Amino acid sequence: MTVLVLTCEEDLTADIVVATLHELGVPLVRLDPADLPGRVSLSAEYSDNDFHGYLKSGERMVSLNSLRSVWVRRPGVPGARSAEQSAWITAEAEQALYGMLSCTNARWMNHPTAAAQARYKPWQLHIAHQSGFLVPPTLLTSFPSAARQFAATHRDLVVKSVSGKHPGDPPMVLPTTRISPDTDFSGVAAGPTLLQRHVPKEADIRLTCIDDQLFAARKKADPEEVDSRFTHHGTWEPAEVPDAIHRAVLAYMNAAQLAYGAFDFAEDPEGAWWFLECNQGGQFGFVQLETDQPIAQAIAGWLAVKAAL
């Protein structure tokens, strides 16, 4: 039984898990969907009420029926390195690859359907509420008047990207940023805008969940920067997970049908953890490096479990 790792070649975080799988003696095939068609090829046949298929990457070939698990670790866009790149070939390659893989009994971390839903920040907030997390008051709007009213009510706000993406041309970054309640909100009409009450924080919390294993890390907040990704202030240290958070995380993972999730919280001066977001493909390498928490080993252990036939 083989583990299929879908990732780009240069991803060193994937390497940590791959090396662990090697140590465990678990067969694996690593490929980047960007190489389909080209270095990666596939075939599947549906006949006689049965299904057989295989994938080939370089010199390695794997039968779809022999997959125990699939790890989707920031793969490339299908067809992106095709000799004939086009939106059409990307759609064809994506449908073929993920459609075939969806026919197997393999376990997914994470299944593309669950991953796609889990990327929606408004949906994250909805599920977070239902799961029992504290969630800061949040407004998603394209009405400037609604933004002004929200600012008048909550006063201390941050603005963040709805999609989590950064503007691309020219290359820009869009950190979560604190804004004044007296700001001119007219630009809200030009694009849906996510405003959230600012949580004064003592620390940032990154909690990585693999199935039912939780690894929490804490970093003292930078008073000058709201968004911890944009500061080198402080170091990550292991943190205890409060029981209520533990229960809420498992409820969220179950509701979202995720096997992997990286949760961000703001810890307020009273020690309460406020849910900010859950990244279904969130980075974990930096946490493992600074805390020595065995996150990659937990992922490898989950992937190594054989699929139920």
Place this chain on the structure above:
Amino acid sequence: MRPFALSYARPAVKSATSTPYSYDATRQLNVLPDGRPATCSRAVLLATGTTASTAGSKTHFDD
């Protein structure tokens, strides 16, 4: 009219980090010039793809 959130965008910092490793398809791992797995080098891990910082990592999108 400019979307509100874009008023708070900052220029991306261009990475000065090179990748001192290459992919070994046989081992399915990245290796250093001396053949050791790139993951053996904490310095390489810190400087490249494992970071969540925006400083130099193409993997900083916390998808």
